[in-house]
Amino acid sequence: MSGFSSRLETMLNNINTSADPTTRVVTLQELSELLRISTENTLAGSFQVDAFVRELVKILGGSGNVADDDDGDDDDDTHEHDEDAQLAAVLAMSGGGQYQGDDNLEAQDLAARCLANLMEALPGVSHTVVYHRAIPVLCS
Numbered sequence: 001m002s003g004f005s006s007r008l009e010t011m012l013n014n015i016n017t018s019a020d021p022t023t024r025v026v027t028l029q030e031l032s033e034l035l036r037i038s039t040e041n042t043l044a045g046s047f048q049v050d051a052f053v054r055e056l057v058k059i060l061g062g063s064g065n066v067a068d069d070d071d072g073d074d075d076d077d078t079h080e081h082d083e084d085a086q087l088a089a090v091l092a093m094s095g096g097g098q099y100q101g102d103d104n105l106e107a108q109d110l111a112a113r114c115l116a117n118l119m120e121a122l123p124g125v126s127h128t129v130v131y132h133r134a135i136p137v138l139c140s
Contacts, residue, residue, distance in 0.1 A: 050128060059107055
C-alpha cells in the first residue's frame, strides 16, 4: 500500500495550483479514472480527502478555505445581520470579484469529475465537499 500512498501524494502535488498546467491536466485525468474505479476499501486509509477536495475546489475557482462556522449565537437580532452577510457573499461570488480558478476549462471539468467520482467512491465525504465551499463554486 505504500506505493499507492506515494502515488496519491505525487498526484496531490501535481494538481496543486502552482504545478505546471499540462501536468495538472494529465494528473486530473489520471485521478478521475482512479476515483471512478475505486471503492471505499481501496481508498480507505490512504486517500487524503481534505487535501484533495481543497485543491479540486481551488481549480474550480473557489478559495479551498473552510466556511466560517457561527459562534453559537442564535439571537433573533443577528438573524437580519446574517442574511445581509449571506447576500453580500452571494453578490461577491456572482461576478464582482476576480476569478481565482484555473483558466483551463478542461482542468475545471476534470476537477468537477474528480469530485463527483470521489463522492461516488466515498459517499461519506460529501460533508467535506460542502465544508470546503464546493457547492457555490459548482453552482456558479
